[in-house]
Amino acid sequence: MKLVKLLLLGCVVVIVAASCNTSQKIFVEHDYSYETNFKAYSTYAFLECERDTGNVCTEVYNAIHRQMQARGYRLTTNKPSLLVNYGIFYDNLRYQGYMQPVIKNWVDTEDDSFKYEPIRYSLDKGTIIVSLIDADTDQVVWRGYAAGIFKNPNAANNYYRNVVRTIFDQYPLFASGYDPRGSGGQSNGR
Structure with a gap:
C-alpha cells in the first residue's frame, strides 16, 4: 500500500512539473552555399533590421553581435x-530551405558531390531569420532561422539571446585566423 502511494505521489510530481514547464520547442534550421570558402571570413558589419520597429531588433542585434564575437569575427565598417x-517575421511564413549535411561536415570535406535538395517549410508565427552575406559578391552564404519564437508568452529576460544562440549553434565555424583554444581565444593575427 505504501509503495502504491509512493508511486502515485511520484506520478503527481512528474505531471505537475511537466505542466509548469511553459517553454515550447522552437524550430531551428539553416542553409548554406556550397560555393563558399567559409574559412576566408574574419570581419562583419550589420545591415538594418527588417520587419520590426520594436525592441526585439535591438535584443536580436546584441545577441548576434555576441555570437559573432564568440566565433572570433570582428565588427568593422571598413571593408x-x-x-x-x-529580420523578425510575426506571421506564419512559407519558406524554401534545403536538405544539406551539417555545415561543419561540409566545410571539412568541401565535397563537390552534394546537391541542393529543396524542402518547403511552413514556419509558425514568430520567425527570426539571420543571413550572412559575402560582402564582395552580395550572395547569401549562410542563413539560420528559428520559427515559433512567440509561442512562449512567459519568455525570460534573455529569451531572444537564447533563440539567437540556438540559431548560431547551427554555425559552428570560426573566423579566419581565430583559434578558440589558444591565446585566450584571440585571433592569431591574420
Whole structure:
C-alpha cells in the first residue's frame, strides 16, 4: 500500500512539473552555399533590421553581435568580409530551405558531390531569420532561422539571446585566423 502511494505521489510530481514547464520547442534550421570558402571570413558589419520597429531588433542585434564575437569575427565598417542581415517575421511564413549535411561536415570535406535538395517549410508565427552575406559578391552564404519564437508568452529576460544562440549553434565555424583554444581565444593575427 505504501509503495502504491509512493508511486502515485511520484506520478503527481512528474505531471505537475511537466505542466509548469511553459517553454515550447522552437524550430531551428539553416542553409548554406556550397560555393563558399567559409574559412576566408574574419570581419562583419550589420545591415538594418527588417520587419520590426520594436525592441526585439535591438535584443536580436546584441545577441548576434555576441555570437559573432564568440566565433572570433570582428565588427568593422571598413571593408567587412561578411554582412549580417536579420529580420523578425510575426506571421506564419512559407519558406524554401534545403536538405544539406551539417555545415561543419561540409566545410571539412568541401565535397563537390552534394546537391541542393529543396524542402518547403511552413514556419509558425514568430520567425527570426539571420543571413550572412559575402560582402564582395552580395550572395547569401549562410542563413539560420528559428520559427515559433512567440509561442512562449512567459519568455525570460534573455529569451531572444537564447533563440539567437540556438540559431548560431547551427554555425559552428570560426573566423579566419581565430583559434578558440589558444591565446585566450584571440585571433592569431591574420
